[in-house]
Amino acid sequence: MNGVLLEALSNDFKRKIGNIKLEIDPQFPWHPYDTLSNLAYLMPIFNKHSLDKLIGPSFKTLDLGAADGDLAFFLESLGYQADIVDFPPTNFNHLKGAKLLKEKLSSRVNIYERDLDSQFPTVDEKYGLIFLLGILYHLKNPFYILETLSHITNNLVINTKIAKYTKSGLRISDIPVAYLLSPNESNNDATNYWIFSMKGLERIFDRTGWYITDIYSVGDIKRSNPSDSNHDERAFALLKSKNLHA
Numbered sequence: 001m002n003g004v005l006l007e008a009l010s011n012d013f014k015r016k017i018g019n020i021k022l023e024i025d026p027q028f029p030w031h032p033y034d035t036l037s038n039l040a041y042l043m044p045i046f047n048k049h050s051l052d053k054l055i056g057p058s059f060k061t062l063d064l065g066a067a068d069g070d071l072a073f074f075l076e077s078l079g080y081q082a083d084i085v086d087f088p089p090t091n092f093n094h095l096k097g098a099k100l101l102k103e104k105l106s107s108r109v110n111i112y113e114r115d116l117d118s119q120f121p122t123v124d125e126k127y128g129l130i131f132l133l134g135i136l137y138h139l140k141n142p143f144y145i146l147e148t149l150s151h152i153t154n155n156l157v158i159n160t161k162i163a164k165y166t167k168s169g170l171r172i173s174d175i176p177v178a179y180l181l182s183p184n185e186s187n188n189d190a191t192n193y194w195i196f197s198m199k200g201l202e203r204i205f206d207r208t209g210w211y212i213t214d215i216y217s218v219g220d221i222k223r224s225n226p227s228d229s230n231h232d233e234r235a236f237a238l239l240k241s242k243n244l245h246a
Helices: 003-024 035-041 051-055 070-077 096-104 142-149 198-207
Strands: 060-064 081-086 110-113 127-133 153-162 178-180 194-196 210-219 233-241
Touching (some): 003 070, 035 070, 060 070, 070 081, 070 096, 096 110, 142 198, 153 194, 153 198, 194 198, 198 210
Parallel strands (some): 060 127, 081 110, 127 153
Antiparallel strands (some): 210 233
């Protein structure tokens, strides 16, 4: 399945899941962001690398930090075995949204409750492809999560915030570093921690057991910094595990 077809199908599913949420309870605190919109930014990856080939013969995929589970339920609708890992205390509605949708859809998606900010026990499954979208900079220990995932999946699709400059104007894009935010420095969100330079991101991928299959960035690609939302840059990458082989 190529990226063009994947995007078209995801747009259809987005409308369907939106209607289902209204049907369940329009007043329920559903996750406020459109998680399926990430697929539009992932088209450069999926136009070059078929989703079928990335997931492989296991047909098993996992979404980490899944919000209401829209992506996992979408992948299940395509015929894949999709699972969710999230942590109720940091999930927008304590994972109640994903559980309501699972029941309404008569879904077989497994919902695993794990604290990714702890030395968490991994799921027992192995996956062809894992999605880690918009989560890495919210984790205190990105090294641990990346290294752990390299032992349970062949391929990882990831996006995270990066920066070319500090807010004071120091250029960091050419050195392998990560900037540690203060609690209220970015979006007034104390769960924002590490903002890597692109070189820093590439270095941590290498050190945690990954080959970079594809990597690029979107947003303010000239003057991005860790703090300002109007100077936001996001890196998207497809990684292949050095520790597992398809």
